[in-house]
Amino acid sequence: MQNDRSELNRNLAQMLKGGVIMDVTTPEQAVIAEQAGACAVMALERVPADIRAAGGVSRMSDPKMIKSIQEAVTIPVMAKCRLGHFAEAQILEALEIDYIDESEVLTPADDTYHIDKTRFAVPFVCGAQNLGEALRRINEGASMIRTKGEPGTGDVVQAVRHMRMMQAELRKIQALRTDELYHAAKELQVPYDLLVYVSDHGRLPVVNFAAGGIASPADASLMMQLGAEGVFVGSGIFKSGDPARRAAAIVQATTNFTDFKLLAEISADLGEPMVGINEQEIELLMAQRGI
Amino acid sequence: MRIGVLALQGAFIEHRHMLEALGVESFEIRQKSHIPTAFDGLILPGGESTTMGKLLRELELFDPIQTLIKGGLPVFGTCAGLLLLAKEIANDDKRHLATMDIRAKRNAYGRQLGSFHTRAEFKGLGEIPMTFIRAPYVETLWDGTEPLAEVDGKIVAARQGRQLVTAFHPELDDDLSVHGYFLGMVTGSE
Numbered sequence: 001m002q003n004d005r006s007e008l009n010r011n012l013a014q015m016l017k018g019g020v021i022m023d024v025t026t027p028e029q030a031v032i033a034e035q036a037g038a039c040a041v042m043a044l045e046r047v048p049a050d051i052r053a054a055g056g057v058s059r060m061s062d063p064k065m066i067k068s069i070q071e072a073v074t075i076p077v078m079a080k081c082r083l084g085h086f087a088e089a090q091i092l093e094a095l096e097i098d099y100i101d102e103s104e105v106l107t108p109a110d111d112t113y114h115i116d117k118t119r120f121a122v123p124f125v126c127g128a129q130n131l132g133e134a135l136r137r138i139n140e141g142a143s144m145i146r147t148k149g150e151p152g153t154g155d156v157v158q159a160v161r162h163m164r165m166m167q168a169e170l171r172k173i174q175a176l177r178t179d180e181l182y183h184a185a186k187e188l189q190v191p192y193d194l195l196v197y198v199s200d201h202g203r204l205p206v207v208n209f210a211a212g213g214i215a216s217p218a219d220a221s222l223m224m225q226l227g228a229e230g231v232f233v234g235s236g237i238f239k240s241g242d243p244a245r246r247a248a249a250i251v252q253a254t255t256n257f258t259d260f261k262l263l264a265e266i267s268a269d270l271g272e273p274m275v276g277i278n279e280q281e282i283e284l285l286m287a288q289r290g291i
Numbered sequence: 292m293r294i295g296v297l298a299l300q301g302a303f304i305e306h307r308h309m310l311e312a313l314g315v316e317s318f319e320i321r322q323k324s325h326i327p328t329a330f331d332g333l334i335l336p337g338g339e340s341t342t343m344g345k346l347l348r349e350l351e352l353f354d355p356i357q358t359l360i361k362g363g364l365p366v367f368g369t370c371a372g373l374l375l376l377a378k379e380i381a382n383d384d385k386r387h388l389a390t391m392d393i394r395a396k397r398n399a400y401g402r403q404l405g406s407f408h409t410r411a412e413f414k415g416l417g418e419i420p421m422t423f424i425r426a427p428y429v430e431t432l433w434d435g436t437e438p439l440a441e442v443d444g445k446i447v448a449a450r451q452g453r454q455l456v457t458a459f460h461p462e463l464d465d466d467l468s469v470h471g472y473f474l475g476m477v478t479g480s481e
Contacts, residue, residue, distance in 0.1 A: 004408065008403075008406045008407065008422070008424065009403070011406070011422060011424050011460070011463050012403055012406065012424050012425065014301075014463070015301055015302055015337050015338050015339070015370070015371075015424055015425075016301075016338075016339075017300070017301060017302060017338075018298070018299070018300040018301060018303070018338070019300045019301070019338065019339060019342055034341055035341075035345075036345075037300075037341070037342045037345040037346060037349075038342070039300055039301075039338065039339040039342045040339075074341065074383065074397060074398060075339050075342075076402075076403065076425065096401070096402045096403075097402075098402050098425070099403070122403060122404060123403060248345075248349070251342065251345075251346070252346070252349060252350075254300075255299050255321055255346055255350075256322055256350075262322070
């Protein structure tokens with residue numbers, strides 16, 4: 001039986017497309033997310049907004065809590081490990097997690113090296129601000145990419161910046177002559193072969209989601225229209241006034257992201273959104289971790 | 292020939308690419324207004340069945356699609372699509388379109404670590420590649436539902452009249468034969 005794990009792991013990301021992956025901190029929240037139509041949940045002890053507020057060192061979640069969420073829902077369960085912390089990743093793999101997020105939201109464990117993700121059987125999703133970061137993570141074995149955005153802010157500006165940057169770079173690479181790709185590979189600090197793929201297909205070789213600061217149906221529609229293949233919503237749901245309702249609305253918005261009449265209907269009366277903080281007001285830029 | 296592809300969530304573009312490779316026109320169904328007065332077949336793609344099941348109801352697609360399938364519209368469900376069509380699901384309280392006489396087991400191979408690729412016989416098509424991603428299988432079937440493929444003694448493809456289901460994802464491999472088989476069901480040659 002042929003088992004190319006990296007291909008199977010990329011395939012799982014394909015099944016998540018057009019969907020919403022929601023941060024949850026308890027089994028009860030996981031059930032709310034599943035019932036609202038989430039295509040997967042991210043199990044973590046504190047949503048990014050609380051990590052930001054609490055300060056201190058932020059680590060992988062308690063396996064007991066992750067297991068309780070795995071038992072509560074039937075959809076895929078993801079969990080985060082620190083940048084470069086391959087031991088946390090090995091523990092998450094032992095829990096048979098469906099996807100590991102090597103995440104800048106947690107405190108980085110290694111300021112130079114990312115995890116060699118090719119050594120794992122479970123898939124990894126990694127954040128990226130631009131094409132170079134995305135292709136470096138893919139080369140290390142990531143089978144799904146998301147924009148970094150700026151987690152825990154409820155401010156979508158960085159996710160927009162990262163998605164626009166990535167899409168613009170994809171278009172630029174497509175326009176290059178073959179002999180110019182060698183230089184582009186050098187400039188971007190990425191393997192030539194991956195750039196050839198981008199040049200041929202005009203897209204990343206893996207699924208690309210938006211993440212960081214998405215808090216409303218309109219935010220989800222914006223990111224989908226900018227080329228995201230699905231969205232992660234972190235603090236935006238369970239830091240809002242009516243999580244179940246907001247979650248369901250964001251799911252609908254991600255499917256019908258260009259039906260503006262429908263978006264107007266589902267955006268109505270969602271209760272208080274998460275308060276959020278502007279990027280100028282924050283001291284810690286998580287997106288700059290691990291490039 | 293025009294084939295509709297349910298495009299609420301999941302790997303619907305992959306199915307459209309397969310149809311394109313077979314020279315067949317396709318379109319996406321994301322809401323009620325996307326269902327045309329006449330079309331020839333429907334594909335329910337892989338993804339999350341809970342997500343699609345919920346959106347089918349919220350977007351008022353459930354009744355019209357169920358009516359079309361009961362009226363004989365050829366339908367092809369892969370993975371989550373199989374679960375949408377199953378009358379019974381062994382380990383899930385939810386039922387969706389429930390038009391096909393099969394009892395499916397959800398996430399039957401466990402979590403992502405249980406996902407696998409293999410090659411196996413498909414009735415009438417010979418040996419074909421099969422990719423299983425957190426896949427279900429068919430536990431039992433009845434009332435004229437015919438098994439079309441088995442892997443390790445489990446039914447992974449079945450047909451009842453104009454309904455076809457696979458637990459695996461033919462849209463993820465290069466082999467066009469299962470889609471070809473479905474198009475044969477649409478034209479009446481299969």
